[in-house]
Amino acid sequence: MRVDPADKTDGFNLRARLDRTLIGVDFRRLWLAQAFSSFGEYLFASTSTVWVAARLFPHSPRLPALIGAVILAAAIPRIVVGPLAGVYADRWRARKTMIVNDCLRVGLFVALLLVVRLGGLDNAATFAAIVICVVVSETSAQFFNPSRAAIMQLVIPEDRRVDAASMSMFSLTGVAIVATAAGPAVFGLFGAQVAIAACVATYAVSCVMTVRVRDSYRPERRVVGRFWRDFADGARSASQAPTLRVVLIGACFYGVSLGINSSVLALFGLKTLGLSPSHYGVLAMMFPLGNLISAVWGVRLIKRIGVHRAYLMALSALGLGYFAYACAGRLVIACLLMLVCGVIFSVYIMCQGPILQAAVPEGYMGRISAVFGPLVSMTSAVSTLFASQVLAFAGAHGIIAGDGGWSDPYRLLIMFGAAFLLLGGASMYVVQARSGAKRAVQAGGCQRSSRIAGR
Structure with a gap:
């Protein structure tokens, strides 16, 4: 009986099997980067809604319009920036683009955390800061996501693409459920500072995972100048x-x-x-x-x-x-x-x-x-x-x-x-x-x- 070299530890190498199940170590890192990045997006989206409705303007007659403004702030970058960001995602090195945008979001939420911790802002100014964070974070995501897709096209073998899509769907659905529920819960129990710190941590982990991806995946650039x-x-x-x-x-x-x-x-x-x-x-x-x-x-x-x-x-x-x-x-x-x-x-x-x-x-x-x-x-x-x-x-x-x-x-x-x-x-x-x-x-x-x- 021939023994697979990958299974030398009592006939069962857990890490080797995990690598095969998750298609490869670089796919696993990109998969985790996507999961943590999406967790930060869903977490802050649910937190910002509760923040505006329960703390900033709980009795305002304009509350529906204010909630709508937060939702619109997230939608505009997807519509306006998304198609334009794809051009730069094809021009720039995809892995570096992901790292830069994760670092940008880490810095953005660190700044928001400092603003909230230091205080001194009235409700209107705090609402403006929330909207700015939503816009900048969603704009950054429009560069991050197509860059990740470009690397995934090279990382995933052709015969494993359906498996990869299944794993991504499973993780994103789970992330959406957990993060959407966790945002209001964390905000209600511990306040805005802890919720923002959680966003900082998720984007930092996403950045670390992307940094660990090998830099050899570079899609061929097809641009005309x-x-x-x-x-x-x-x-x-x-x-x-x-x-x-x-x-x-x-x-x-x-x-x-x-x-x-x-x-x-x-x-x-x-x-x-x-x-x-x-x-x-x-x-x-x-x-x-x-x-x-x-x-x-x-x-x-x-x-x-x-x-x-x-x-x-x-x-x-x-x-x-x-x-x-x-x-x-x-x-x-x-x-x-x-x-x-x-x-x-x-x-x-x-x-x-x-x-x-x-x-x-x-x-x-x-x-x-x-x-x-x-x-x-x-x-x-x-x-x-x-x-x-x-x-x-x-x-x-x-x-x-x-x-x-x-x-x-x-x-x-x-x-x-x-x-x-x-x-x-x-x-x-x-x-x-x-x-x-x-x-x-x-x-x-x-x-x-x-x-x-x-x-």
């Missing part, structure tokens, strides 16, 4: 490649559903279904729980049916899931359907990463990956505005939202967003079918030409 030419080159590459067009279409249609659901799902549960806050908390937990389940078990399904087919099926199935959820009338059924939607959404996300890594040419990952986040944010913002206008129109014409009937605006809006997901799945199928037929025709032409040349 001028910023806007590089930007246009990346956009042209994304629009001309059939596979990338499919992913772009899916992102646009998903953004519409996301914007509507972010405005309506909570109201549907609390008003239409008549749930108490505690029961709605159980319902809200079902979606991330489905994410975790799919991140563990969904890999087998994706590998069995193929990444591209699973991507198309997931978007359409997500539309059917939300449509069924809009028809739910009981808590148990709503919870089961939300769990199913979480499972399907996780499959959709796990397919997107490997598709991009396979389709994007080396040297373009920064520009192209930076397009998808802003695209989803823009379509989501437009659809959120649309949903708010529909609800305002319904209220002005005496249509009661949340009455539980089939004409309930909350129910109809969820169905409208679900229809967009179904339409997106159908559109993606048509684009993929046409591109496949075109490739088949081109291949047939090449074969005929070769036969003629052989004669």
Whole structure:
């Protein structure tokens, strides 16, 4: 019996097996860097909301507008800076860009910690400091994320991309759940200073993990010298490649559903279904729980049916899931359907990463990956505005939202967003079918030409 050299310690080398499970030591470090960086983002996002609502302006009539300003401060860098940052992510050394931006965020929150500790600021000035930190931190993330994606494209072997996507989905879902819950808890128990110090620690750990990644992963630079030419080159590459067009279409249609659901799902549960806050908390937990389940078990399904087919099926199935959820009338059924939607959404996300890594040419990952986040944010913002206008129109014409009937605006809006997901799945199928037929025709032409040349 041949003994694997990696298993010399009583036939079982734990570190070697861990390296194989986590694809490689550099992937593990990048994976941890992503997890800690995301933890800091979610932690401060949840902390800042509670900070403004419970401490700074608890009784202000402008509190909804102030909370909206914090959310808008996080969204603007994704929409405005994201596509531009991708160009620089392709120009600069990706590992160094990640390190610099982690150091920037460490310094930013250290400065905020000193400001809070020294005191002397009124509530308005403290609110301004929070908004500034949100804007700068999110701007830094727009450079960090595409740089990490560019390195990941080189670090992850082609046959392990689905596994890597599954692990990233699992960690990000867990991080989102824990950090979103931990932010208000830490703030309530220990105050703002401890919450900010926790953010400093997470970004510092992320920086250490990135520093330990080998510097040999350097994507080939494909730039033509001028910023806007590089930007246009990346956009042209994304629009001309059939596979990338499919992913772009899916992102646009998903953004519409996301914007509507972010405005309506909570109201549907609390008003239409008549749930108490505690029961709605159980319902809200079902979606991330489905994410975790799919991140563990969904890999087998994706590998069995193929990444591209699973991507198309997931978007359409997500539309059917939300449509069924809009028809739910009981808590148990709503919870089961939300769990199913979480499972399907996780499959959709796990397919997107490997598709991009396979389709994007080396040297373009920064520009192209930076397009998808802003695209989803823009379509989501437009659809959120649309949903708010529909609800305002319904209220002005005496249509009661949340009455539980089939004409309930909350129910109809969820169905409208679900229809967009179904339409997106159908559109993606048509684009993929046409591109496949075109490739088949081109291949047939090449074969005929070769036969003629052989004669």
